[in-house]
Amino acid sequence: MTRQSPREFEEFGKPISPFGGDSPTITTDDERLLREAFAVNPKQGCSLLFSRYYDNLCSHAIRFVHSKEVAEDIVSEMFASFWQDGVFEHINSSYRAYLYKAVRHRSYNYLKWKVQQTDSLDTISLTTASKSVHPDDALLYSELHIKVEMIIQQLPPQCRRAYILKRVEGMKYDEIASELKISIKAVEALVSRALLRLRTDLKDNWFLSLLLVPIF
Amino acid sequence: MKGLITRQFLFDFLDGKTTSIQRKLIEEWIKEASNEEMFYSCVDEWERRHPQFAPNRQLAQHAFEQLLEGEEVPANARKDISDRPVRSVSPLLKTTSFWMVAAVGLILLSTFVFRESVFYKTYTSPADQTTCFLLKDSSEVQLFANSTLMVPRFGFGREAREVYLQGEAGFKITHQKNHSRFRVIMGDGYLIEVLGTEFTAFSGEEGKRVFLSKGKVKLELPQGKELYMRPGSQFKATVEGAYNITVPKVAPPPMYDPGQTFYFDNTPLTEVVQQIENRFGVQVKIVDKNLLYTSIGGIYKVKEAEELLTLLAALLELEITQKSNCIELRETKHNDL
Structure with a gap:
């Protein structure tokens, strides 16, 4: 970083x-x-x-x-x-x-x-959302990570594994490929599928979509 | 509404188990400042119960301590010295014999100038640390903070084993087969002579002090005076030369000791308590069973058991009760609103 x-x-x-x-x-x-x-x-x-x-x-x-x-x-x-x-x-x-x-x-x-x-x-x-101190800011932040967690939980197992290895562990695509014993292309597909799922599922919430949609 | 929102209620919220109707309740409730405090207190406890990964706190804490001490080295601090002009060498300096003579001379001179450091090895304990080491005769030395001990580099002589002390040290001297004496030279005409004993000695601006735990000690005082000490007795001399011998009830704590350093790395509370008991000789009892599974990390520097326990109490939300024979720890009861 x-x-x-x-x-x-x-x-x-x-x-x-x-x-x-x-x-x-x-x-x-x-x-x-x-x-x-x-x-x-x-x-x-x-x-x-x-x-x-x-x-x-x-x-x-x-x-x-x-x-x-x-x-x-x-x-x-x-x-x-x-x-x-x-x-x-x-x-x-x-x-x-x-x-x-x-x-x-x-x-x-x-x-x-x-x-x-x-x-x-x-x-x-x-x-504007971040500038003004919203009374339920505290709750929104908590709900943000709850929601993200829920989406990740609902991913198919292999898809979730690839996403975690990529994002959380910071591994490279080829490392993940050899760990999961699949091709690099397949890993890329799995990770982007996870990201797409996050994007679509988070869109509905104004607070979440505000910051998350362009990232994933 | 007050009674509705409990800590468990908030944990459920953080776990994503509350309904939207319950959320509305929290939303109203959290507007109160003290409630917001309770919310974050719950967030913290919840995170403690659900660690996501094991961060390398030891490393991070070390970096942070350095930052606190202002030891951050600016990137441009290191200067390149290679751009100095290269001098031409005069013909005389090139001859080998000149260098030989110069080298021998330099060695002799520096041996004389630094004879102390050549013939004696100097041990020093930094300001906040106690150093322990073994001497060549297997005697143990515990050198307290800010203290220096000079020990013959090439082994002890046959007659006597002699060391120089400035500051404070604990000694466990082995008895040698040839009954060679062990002498601690404390300066200002004070000298300790033993065969094989355990004692602590202090020599500093405040005067001299010797505490004998085991065996027998002969003290040599200025102007040729001598006296013998018994186990458990303490000798104290002021800078002016006045001295007395007392028998303290407990072994006196080190003079220079800035406190004991405790280092915990996810150490269970039971083990923490064990360490406190061992180091301070107090009895600590964990009353609540829940606490047995609590663990703690960090580096703590304290002088008394009480000081450390108070810190732990603040960190782990404990209650400390001083009983006549022991100290009891129990969980602080949370009064749910």
Whole structure:
């Protein structure tokens, strides 16, 4: 994955504060100690957050981007920006909520960027859907990966296997061909069939189609 | 509506098992900020229960720690030095005999200048690490953080085995057949002499300290004084030279110890607890059976068992109860809304 400066994601990376200015800071109690760690030593705080959430966030990201490498990159870059840009100083939700939102937005942005790979990431105009903070944003993102998963599950077994090896494991067509003991042409056909299925099945949902249709 | 949305309800949603009517409920519910927090808390727990793959966190964490320390090496940091002008060599420098003489001279000179480092091997422990090693006579040394020990490079002499200590180290000295003495030179006229014992010694700006766990130790003090120590006793001397001997109830923790480093890589909580017990000598009991299957990763640097347990409590949502004879861990009960 091309390395992007964290700034490009800023629009999404900023802690979203749907809580309004007048409501008190939301502090869930289980993060109290993390907050205390941050107050004393932000480095240690970041390090703790990293070890606590890295694995889970990677698992979350891969549901969207379907690639191990990209998922790990997204999470690592998010943490890098969290520290380097001092994002951790301006969190007014729980760290957990912020981290998950940021990873979701970054995953989404990655997909969008895949769509328009010819443009640089800066020039991508943000869609209205992503700009406005929708109250059920949280649900839409979850439904996005549920839907994708469902479609993949319904694929014929061989087709699903080829798709997973290609996208998730990042294998080359000829490697997949030798693993599945079929021709390269057949692998290509299987993968494109999976992509076509994704495209047609996702079209109906406005939120999903908005970002996914051109990719697959 | 409050009672309707439970954590299980949300897990079902994440699994794609809710109906569109139930979704409407969540949609209303999540508008409340505290509910959104609970939603993400569920997402996190759900991801923990359903790992998708095994990311290489060790590698990623290492890179992140470096970034935190600001150790990122800019790409243009390495400069090419090959474009220096090549000097012409004068005829004298070309003759072989000149180089022979120069080499011999240089070796003699550097042997003299660096005689310490030639005849002694220096072991150093970095700021946050304890180094353990075996000496040539099979004695064990545990060199604590920020400490230096100089050991004869070519083996110990017949008379006595001598090492120089700056900082703090634990020794397990073997008794030799020829009863050769082992001497730790601590500077400022302090010297420890033993035959075969276990002790820790400290020599630093704060003064000197010796703690004897086993065997017998002879201490040589400035101005030719001598004294013998018994097992379990501790010798302390200030910089001014005042000293005393006490018998502490427990072995004193290392002076320079910045904390113990725990390294967990998807380590089950039972094993984590075992390590805490071994290193800190405390009793920890896992009360909830569920917790037996929890595992944890990461690198933790702590000074006390309590400190580590508090961190674990924050990460795993545990409750810690200090009982008279042990520490109990149990799951924090989630009060479903």
